[in-house]
Amino acid sequence: MLENIVIVGAGQAAVQAIDTLRRRGFTGSLTVVGDEPWLPYQRPPLSKKYLAGEAGRERLLLRPQQFYGQHSVEVRSGRRVEEISRREQRVRLDDGSTLAYDALLLATGARPRPLEVPGANLEGVHALRTLADADRIRAGLSAGARLVIVGGGYVGLEVAATARHLGVTVTVLEMADRVMGRVTCPAVSALYEAEHARHGVSILRNIRVRALAARNDGRVRAVLTEDGGEHPADIVLIGVGVLPVAELAAAAGLACDNGVVVDEYCRTSDPAIYAAGDCANHPSPHYGRRLRLESVDNAFEQGTSAALNLLGMTTAHDKVPWFWSDQYDLKLVIVGIGQGYDSLVLRGDPASRAFSACYLRAGELIALDSINTPKDQMAARRLIAARARPDPDRLADPGSALKDVC
Numbered sequence: 001m002l003e004n005i006v007i008v009g010a011g012q013a014a015v016q017a018i019d020t021l022r023r024r025g026f027t028g029s030l031t032v033v034g035d036e037p038w039l040p041y042q043r044p045p046l047s048k049k050y051l052a053g054e055a056g057r058e059r060l061l062l063r064p065q066q067f068y069g070q071h072s073v074e075v076r077s078g079r080r081v082e083e084i085s086r087r088e089q090r091v092r093l094d095d096g097s098t099l100a101y102d103a104l105l106l107a108t109g110a111r112p113r114p115l116e117v118p119g120a121n122l123e124g125v126h127a128l129r130t131l132a133d134a135d136r137i138r139a140g141l142s143a144g145a146r147l148v149i150v151g152g153g154y155v156g157l158e159v160a161a162t163a164r165h166l167g168v169t170v171t172v173l174e175m176a177d178r179v180m181g182r183v184t185c186p187a188v189s190a191l192y193e194a195e196h197a198r199h200g201v202s203i204l205r206n207i208r209v210r211a212l213a214a215r216n217d218g219r220v221r222a223v224l225t226e227d228g229g230e231h232p233a234d235i236v237l238i239g240v241g242v243l244p245v246a247e248l249a250a251a252a253g254l255a256c257d258n259g260v261v262v263d264e265y266c267r268t269s270d271p272a273i274y275a276a277g278d279c280a281n282h283p284s285p286h287y288g289r290r291l292r293l294e295s296v297d298n299a300f301e302q303g304t305s306a307a308l309n310l311l312g313m314t315t316a317h318d319k320v321p322w323f324w325s326d327q328y329d330l331k332l333v334i335v336g337i338g339q340g341y342d343s344l345v346l347r348g349d350p351a352s353r354a355f356s357a358c359y360l361r362a363g364e365l366i367a368l369d370s371i372n373t374p375k376d377q378m379a380a381r382r383l384i385a386a387r388a389r390p391d392p393d394r395l396a397d398p399g400s401a402l403k404d405v406c
C-alpha cells in the first residue's frame with residue numbers, strides 16, 4: 001500500500017495525476033515539486049490569448065490555489081529536483097532538502113530545442129515555453145516592431161498570428177519546403193501559408209539560419225541566413241521544436257531514449273517510478289510503435305493512466321491522441337498520427353476554409369486533420385480507434401456524415 005507519492009514537475013500531467021489520485025481514494029502524502037515559481041498552469045494560451053493580452057494569469061491556472069489545500073497536496077513551487085536516489089527512494093531538491101517516496105512520478109515535460117548558431121543567446125532572442133518567456137516576448141511585441149520567427153511549426157505560427165493581431169511586422173523563416181511539415185499534409189500546410197500571407201506574414205521557406213547579428217548595445221539586430229540574406233529584427237522567436245526533459249531520469253540510471261522510456265502502464269525501468277506527458281516515450285499498441293507526444297491531451301491521458309496504475313488499477317495507456325492549434329479563425333484539430341500514410345483524401349475544399357484531410361494506410365483511417373470541421377474530428381476519434389476502413393468516395397464527400405462512411 002503506497003503512503004508517499006512524489007511528483008517531479010508541476011504541469012499538465014502532474015495536475016491530472018494529482019486529481020485522479022485523490023478522486024480515486026489515495027489518502028497518503030502527495031507532494032509535487034515544480035521549478036517554476038507559479039502554481040501549475042496551461043501552456044497553450046501562452047502563444048494565443050495570453051500573449052495577445054486577452055487572458056490574465058489567473059485564467060491560466062489549471063486549478064485554483066485552494067484546490068491544493070482542499071486535497072492535502074503539498075506544492076513545492078520554485079524548487080528543482082536535482083537527484084533521484086533510487087536505492088533509498090528519495091529525491092534531493094535544490095535547497096538541499098530531501099523527500100522520501102514509495103512511488104515517484106516524473107512529469108518533467110519538455111524544453112525548447114536550442115538553435116545552435118552564433119548569436120542565439122543575444123538579448124531580444126527568445127524561446128516560448130513558460131509564462132516568464134511569454135511575458136518577455138509580450139513586452140517586445142509593440143505595434144510596428146519587427147519580429148522574426150525561426151521555425152514554421154505550430155508555436156511559431158500561433159505567435160505569428162497573435163503578433164499580427166498586435167500590429168507587429170512578422171517574418172517566418174522555415175528550413176523545410178512547407179510549414180508544419182512534421183505534422184500535416186501539403187494541402188493543410190498550403191492553407192496555413194496562404195492564410196498567414198493574407199494577414200501580412202512573410203513566410204520564407206527552404207531557408208536556413210546561419211547566425212544572429214547584434215547591435216552595438218548587444219541586442220539582436222538581424223537574422224542572417226545561409227543564402228546571404230539579412231532579416232532585420234527587433235525581437236526574434238526561436239521555435240524549432242522541443243526536447244524531452246530526461247536528464248534527471250538518465251542520471252538515476254533509468255532507461256531513456258528520446259525521453260524517459262515507459263511501458264504501456266507508464267512505468268519506467270524502475271517499478272517504483274512512473275513517467276507521463278511530454279517527457280515520456282511510450283508504446284502505442286494502436287500504432288504498433290513508440291511515441292513521444294507533445295500535447296495537452298497526451299499529458300492529461302497519461303497523467304490519468306499513471307495515477308490509476310500507481311493505485312493498482314491496471315490501466316494500459318492506448319488512446320488515439322489528438323492535438324489542436326488555433327491560428328486566426330482557423331481551428332485545426334489533428335486526431336491520430338498520420339505519419340506513414342499511403343493515401344490522402346480531402347473532405348471538402350480547402351478554399352472554403354472548412355475541410356478535413358483524412359490519412360489512410362492500407363485502407364485504414366489512421367489520422368484526420370480537421371480545419372473548422374468539429375463534427376469530423378469527433379467522429380474521427382471513434383473511427384480511428386475502431387480501425388475503420390472507410391469507403392474513399394464517401395469519405396471524400398463532405399455531404400456524407402463521417403460517422404456513416406464505413
Ligand SMILES: Cc1cc2nc3c(=O)[nH]c(=O)nc-3n(C[C@H](O)[C@H](O)[C@H](O)COP(=O)(O)OP(=O)(O)OC[C@H]3O[C@@H](n4cnc5c(N)ncnc54)[C@H](O)[C@@H]3O)c2cc1C
Pocket residue numbers: 008009010011012013014033034035036042043044045046047079080081082107108109110128129130155245248276277278279293294295296297299322323324325326
Ligand atoms: C506556447 C505553447 C503552446 C502550446 N499549444 C498547445 C495546443 O494548442 N494544444 C496542445 O495540445 N498542446 C499545446 N502545447 C503543448 C502542451 O502545453 C504540452 O504538451 C503540455 O504542457 C505537456 O505537459 P507536461 O505536464 O508533460 O509538461 P509541462 O507542462 O512542460 O510541465 C513540466 C514542468 O516540470 C518542470 N520541471 C522539469 N524538470 C524539473 C525538475 N527537475 N524539478 C522540478 N520541476 C521540473 C518544468 O519546468 C515544467 O514546469 C503548447 C505548448 C506551448 C509551450
